[in-house]
Amino acid sequence: MSGGVYIPKSREKNLHTYKYSGADDSLVSKYILGPYWNWLVSLFPTTIAPNTITVSGLALVGLNFLTLLAWDPTLNCGAAKLTPGYDARGPNDILPPTPLLARFGFPESVIAKQEGSGSACMPAWIFLTWSLGLFAYQSLDSIDGKQARRTGMAGPLGELFDHGCDAINTTLECILSTAALNVGRSYWSIAALIACLINFYLTTWEEFHTGTLYLSAFSGPVEGILMICVIYLITGLAPSGSQFWDRGILSVTGLEHFPFIAKNLRDWNLPLNDAFLTFGAFGLGANIVASYSNVARARLSRKQSPLTPLAGLLPIGALLTCMTLWMTARDAQIMADGQSFVALYCAFGLMFAYSVGLLIVAHVTKANFPYVNIALGWAIMGTIDARLPEPILQNSLGGVRLVAFGVLSMSFGLYGHFVYDVITTITKETGKPCFWVPDSVKPVEAKKAEGKKTK
Known part of the structure; x- marks a missing residue:
C-alpha cells in the first residue's frame, strides 16, 4: 500500500508519535471562560466524539452565513452610504465622520x-x-480537546479537524464581520480578510517550527472572537443597525463636545468601522513580532538559522497578493459585482484552508514544509487573466461570474478531497474513527475507575 495522497505510507508511522503541545496566556481563558468550558464539557457523554462537537460548532457558523446569503447575498447594504444625501451622523452628532x-x-x-x-x-x-452562534462555536471549539482527552480519542486527526474548522470559520466570520461593520464590498473588506488569514497562518507556521501552539494574552480564538460577538451584539441592538458603525468615534464617545477636541481633532473623527479595522492592523503587527520571536527563539535553541523559516511565509504572501491583484483588477470589476465578489472571497478562503491543511499535515507527520500547492497555481492563473489588457476569460460580466464561481467550485472540490483523504488515511492508521467513539477505546474516567479497583 502507498498510503494516502497527502500522507504517504512512509509518513504514517509518524502519526503515532504526534503529541499536542499548547500554551495559552489568556487571562480570560484562565479565570473566566476556563471554568465555564470545564463545566460545559462535563455535560457531554463520553460516547460523543470530539470531532462531532467541532463540526457542530462550525455548522452554527454556517447557519449564520446562510442568513447573510438569504438577506444580503451581495453585500449591498454597505453601499447604501454611496447614495446621495446619506448622512452617517446620529441624531445628536455634531461633527461629520472623516473616513x-x-x-x-x-x-x-x-x-x-x-x-x-x-x-x-x-x-x-x-x-x-x-453573536449567539459565534459564541456557541467558540464554546464547542474550546471543549473538543477536553472531550478528546476524556474519551481517549486525542490524536493528530483532532488537531487537523480543529484547525480545519477554524480556518473555514476565519473566512466566514470575516465576511460576516464586514457586513456587520457596514464596509460591504470596499477595500476594507479585502484588508480585513488579509489580516485575519495572516494571523491564522502565522499561528500555524509558528506551531510547525516550535512544536507548540501559542495563544497570547490577546488571541484570535479567545478575545478576538469575543470582540466579534460584541460587534454583532451592538449591531443588533443599535437603532440604525450596521450603519451605526459609520458614525464618528469622537461623536459616539462624546469627545466632540469638548471645544479643544472639536476644533483641533475634527479631521480625526474616524468612522467606528475605520477605527476598529485600523486597530486590527496594529494588532496584526504585534502578532507578527510575537510569532517570529517565538520561532527565532526555538530555532536558536536548536542552533538553527532563525531566518530560514521566513521562506515559509512566501505561500501565504503569494496567495494574498493574488487575491488583492485579482479583486482590484480592471477597475475592481470583481468588487463591482456582488455575486462575483462573495464567490471569489469564499474561494480564497477555501484555498487558504487547503494551504493551512497541508501545513498541519506536514507538522503532525514531520514532513517538509509545503511551499507549493495546486490552489496557488490557479490563483496565479486567474490573477494573470484578470490583469491582461484583454482578458481571455474575464472579459465580460458573464465571464467574470463564470470564473469566480468556477474557482469557488474547484476550491471546494480540492479542499473536500483533501479532508476526505486525510481523514481516511489517519483513521485507518490509528484505528480511531472520526465521528464516534468505538467500544474498544475506554474513556479516561473508566480507566481511572479501573485503576482504583485494582488498588
Missing part, C-alpha cells in the same frame, strides 16, 4: 453604480443570532 479612505473606501466601479439603497440591510435579530 480614512475616500468615499468610505469603495472603488470607483462600485461608486459609479451606487447600488445600495439600504433595502437589503438585515433586521436586528439576525445580528443577535450571529
Whole structure:
C-alpha cells in the first residue's frame, strides 16, 4: 500500500508519535471562560466524539452565513452610504465622520453604480443570532480537546479537524464581520480578510517550527472572537443597525463636545468601522513580532538559522497578493459585482484552508514544509487573466461570474478531497474513527475507575 495522497505510507508511522503541545496566556481563558468550558464539557457523554462537537460548532457558523446569503447575498447594504444625501451622523452628532479612505473606501466601479439603497440591510435579530452562534462555536471549539482527552480519542486527526474548522470559520466570520461593520464590498473588506488569514497562518507556521501552539494574552480564538460577538451584539441592538458603525468615534464617545477636541481633532473623527479595522492592523503587527520571536527563539535553541523559516511565509504572501491583484483588477470589476465578489472571497478562503491543511499535515507527520500547492497555481492563473489588457476569460460580466464561481467550485472540490483523504488515511492508521467513539477505546474516567479497583 502507498498510503494516502497527502500522507504517504512512509509518513504514517509518524502519526503515532504526534503529541499536542499548547500554551495559552489568556487571562480570560484562565479565570473566566476556563471554568465555564470545564463545566460545559462535563455535560457531554463520553460516547460523543470530539470531532462531532467541532463540526457542530462550525455548522452554527454556517447557519449564520446562510442568513447573510438569504438577506444580503451581495453585500449591498454597505453601499447604501454611496447614495446621495446619506448622512452617517446620529441624531445628536455634531461633527461629520472623516473616513480614512475616500468615499468610505469603495472603488470607483462600485461608486459609479451606487447600488445600495439600504433595502437589503438585515433586521436586528439576525445580528443577535450571529453573536449567539459565534459564541456557541467558540464554546464547542474550546471543549473538543477536553472531550478528546476524556474519551481517549486525542490524536493528530483532532488537531487537523480543529484547525480545519477554524480556518473555514476565519473566512466566514470575516465576511460576516464586514457586513456587520457596514464596509460591504470596499477595500476594507479585502484588508480585513488579509489580516485575519495572516494571523491564522502565522499561528500555524509558528506551531510547525516550535512544536507548540501559542495563544497570547490577546488571541484570535479567545478575545478576538469575543470582540466579534460584541460587534454583532451592538449591531443588533443599535437603532440604525450596521450603519451605526459609520458614525464618528469622537461623536459616539462624546469627545466632540469638548471645544479643544472639536476644533483641533475634527479631521480625526474616524468612522467606528475605520477605527476598529485600523486597530486590527496594529494588532496584526504585534502578532507578527510575537510569532517570529517565538520561532527565532526555538530555532536558536536548536542552533538553527532563525531566518530560514521566513521562506515559509512566501505561500501565504503569494496567495494574498493574488487575491488583492485579482479583486482590484480592471477597475475592481470583481468588487463591482456582488455575486462575483462573495464567490471569489469564499474561494480564497477555501484555498487558504487547503494551504493551512497541508501545513498541519506536514507538522503532525514531520514532513517538509509545503511551499507549493495546486490552489496557488490557479490563483496565479486567474490573477494573470484578470490583469491582461484583454482578458481571455474575464472579459465580460458573464465571464467574470463564470470564473469566480468556477474557482469557488474547484476550491471546494480540492479542499473536500483533501479532508476526505486525510481523514481516511489517519483513521485507518490509528484505528480511531472520526465521528464516534468505538467500544474498544475506554474513556479516561473508566480507566481511572479501573485503576482504583485494582488498588
